[in-house]
Amino acid sequence: MAPGSTQNIVIFGETGVGKSSVINLMAGQQIAHISPDAPRCTLHWTEYQITFENGTRYRVFDTASLEEPRLGTGAYPPTLLNAYNLINNLKEHGGVNLLLFCIRGGRVTATMQSNYRLFFEFFCEERVPLVLVVTNLEREPRMEDWYRRNAGQLEKYNIRSAGHACLTAANLLDGRLRDKYEESRGILRGVVEAHCNAGGWTGGQGWLASFISKLVKFVVGHPKKTDIIGILTKRCGMAKEVAQQVAQRIGEELVT
Template structure:
């Protein structure tokens, strides 16, 4: 069977790295992606379980409701790089949206829009992973009580998981941790190999024609401040902050400027 690609997203502190380690059954991911927190940056982790192989991409999402120009350009460069990589490796098969139970802000809604609606254009199954429930008698009860919050913010998902990813606790907490591992693995398998009433998911979603242009336009909804940046200023940021070769940065800066101009004239 081909390797399936999973993109894990959510705010820092939601337990994304812990979810990866829970799923893998060993420590694969560190608890931080480093001090340089570029929006849409990612780390790749190969994982195998139940006879299937996966690549899990642990991403850095939004930390504020709006983007400054540096974060905006980071998001553009890293999103394009991720999709280009995954296009060559079969596309995206599943999104896992990590949210720490009890922490709901506008940034959570914007991360959902960024990854599910804008990056993947609502064409990839998305599962909500609610973490931090180790102190609940029945973890699923949290969803029963708070499901309406997600409805209120128009967050629609193909499934949800109420889990704990906190390891090395004792007693009932360790039992909940083992239960959580099985829940995550079962759900991942169902959405990548057993979807549509037993029919295997035929292949991952790929960006396709016009995807990048659409993403640039949509990202401007989260861009704060001055949109009339000069091409030279964008080029400088792309080369110095994002590390792009100058020739590529010049071409991308031109495209970004064109899309910003079209968006502002609408």
């Protein structure tokens, strides 16, 4: 990756898994606010700028994600709107180069699978490298042991990654664990540099219709076709004729 270039990273995971701490670990300083009581919202994002010692710059988009495996009908409109706005924002800056999927060390759950599918399969159409970042492993004798123990469960839930980083991102550790924090920074930066795709994914033709059709499957009670058109025209600013074409492409079997 050329020094001086800028790469776009989308980091996602459930509230409380330590996304802000991972950003601070990657940056080598506290740039992201850490709050255990972060409000629950869907696909909202905050942007951070990080530069590595070799001059490579990263624009990290920290998303607030789903809390439940299925979307309620009330969460559907903001999810669609925020996804549309985020992909347009990323298009202006060269697309998505890497996904960082943060999970807390523990058992693999259906909610983890839900988040994985939403971002990797639905949002990025499986066209962006994904790195699994496992946090809260400071008490592991060897942090990598967590992955060896849980690789089978990840496979069971069809959670696949180009690479992984087992680490601790807690920066208020006592002296015995401080070395693991510094080790974790090297692990994280190494996996980012190894898997960040130089050619950013920008969505492409038909992305929005594909995303909506897959997102509808997450919704408890399918939204009406007229509601989708309304979101696209009134909240996304899309011309009515184009919105109708997008809604039509979704397929009548998915909307009523």
